[in-house]
Amino acid sequence: MPRAGSRLRIVLGLVVAMAALGAAAGPVLGAQPGVSVPTAKVAFLDAITFTGSATLTSDVVRVEIVVDIEGSTRSIVAVVPTTVSSGEAKLSWVLDAPGGFLLPNTDVRARFRLTLANGSSVVGPATSVHYDDTRFKWKTVTGDFVTVHWVDGGQAFGQRAMKIGDDAIRSVSALLGVTERDPIDFYVYGDRTAFYDVLGAGTRENVGGEAHPDIRTLFANISPDAVDDPWVGVVIPHELTHLVFDSASQNPYHHPLHWLNEGIAVYLSEGYTTSDRGAVAAAVEAGTLMPLQALGAQFPTTQDR
Ligand SMILES: [Zn+2]
CATH class of the missing domain: 2.60.40.10 (Immunoglobulins)
Structure with a gap:
């Protein structure tokens, strides 16, 4: 059995030999992936x-x-x-x-x-x-909930869009009993082609806006002279309602009922309109209201009556 001193020399010798081998075989030997x-x-x-x-x-x-x-x-x-x-x-x-x-x-x-x-x-x-959409130089204004990004139009346009958005978030949050804390981004495209480029070829025609709750972003196509058009005051609250509805109903088990999501968006952006009341009255008259059982489905159709 060698003494401690000679054992150390043997170990050192081995280390030197291994290092020499490694050097001879190139840097990969002994390299870490x-x-x-x-x-x-x-x-x-x-x-x-x-x-x-x-x-x-x-x-x-x-x-x-x-x-x-x-x-x-x-x-x-x-x-x-x-x-x-x-x-x-x-x-x-x-x-x-x-x-x-x-x-x-x-x-x-x-x-x-x-x-x-x-x-x-x-x-x-x-x-x-x-x-990011780097094709444009975006202007930005941030409200209580919504940050508006827009290209065409002056500061008043951005402020107006922000107010419509913030007001919508406030009223939906109050109805659904949720508090929005994370920021919401609202991109306004004045140019129709640029807007459709972003949403992709699968987008149906005449979409004024589209909410994407997964990235907490709303895209809309509003030209600067149209910000006070009645449809803008409907489309923005409608789409933002979907975003808040998502916050209120998000769970790992299933998607919330689609008719409820869509119904609340219509109710909060347009109200219970005369034509809606007429449709309900007519359905009551004809006995074609959806039965309660059908309301458990994502979007009941006439077959569910
Ligand atoms: Zn909708």
Whole structure:
């Protein structure tokens, strides 16, 4: 059995020998697998390109990117192709961003991930990018609840839109018994084409506004000379009602009833109008009111009577 001193010399000798072997075989031997933080390059309505680098070792079996889009509960996981199997690798992956898929005012987070042969993974640092409509120079005004972003029209236009929005949030919150705390963004497009570009090809025609509760954002198409038109005072409260309804009813188990959501939005933006009263009276007369049982469905139709 060697004495303590000679044992130390043996260990030191081994370390030196291993270091020499490592140096002779190149820097990869003994290198740790790792990935850089992605760099994001945004081309609005086109794509976000994430680039970075990885140190690959022989036990890396897969290189992936994990992308989280604000408002979505599911991550996008995609394989990132590499041209080398070990050593330094350049990484690049493109997230397509057509209109309607990725909306302005959305945060996108991404990180690279390596999966090793033993099943473990190496997760790199995340980058976060705020996807914005960079085609315009936006003016901004912030009220009690709503921040209005607009392009065409003066300060009075923004103030007017903000007041309509704030008043709507106040009345809906009072009815539903919820308090809105998180900010709500309201993007006003004066240009119709620019507005439809953002909402995407699937949008039906003649939509004045569209609320996206998942990103707490309302998009509307209002030209500067139309802010006092009666329809504006209906569309903005209607869409914002959907947003507050979402706050009031959000739960992990099921979607709230669609007819109730839509009904409250119509009731609060237009009231119980003469034509609505007429429709109800006619249904009572004809015996075609929805039975209570049908009201348990998302949106009962004539078949449910
Ligand atoms: Zn609606």
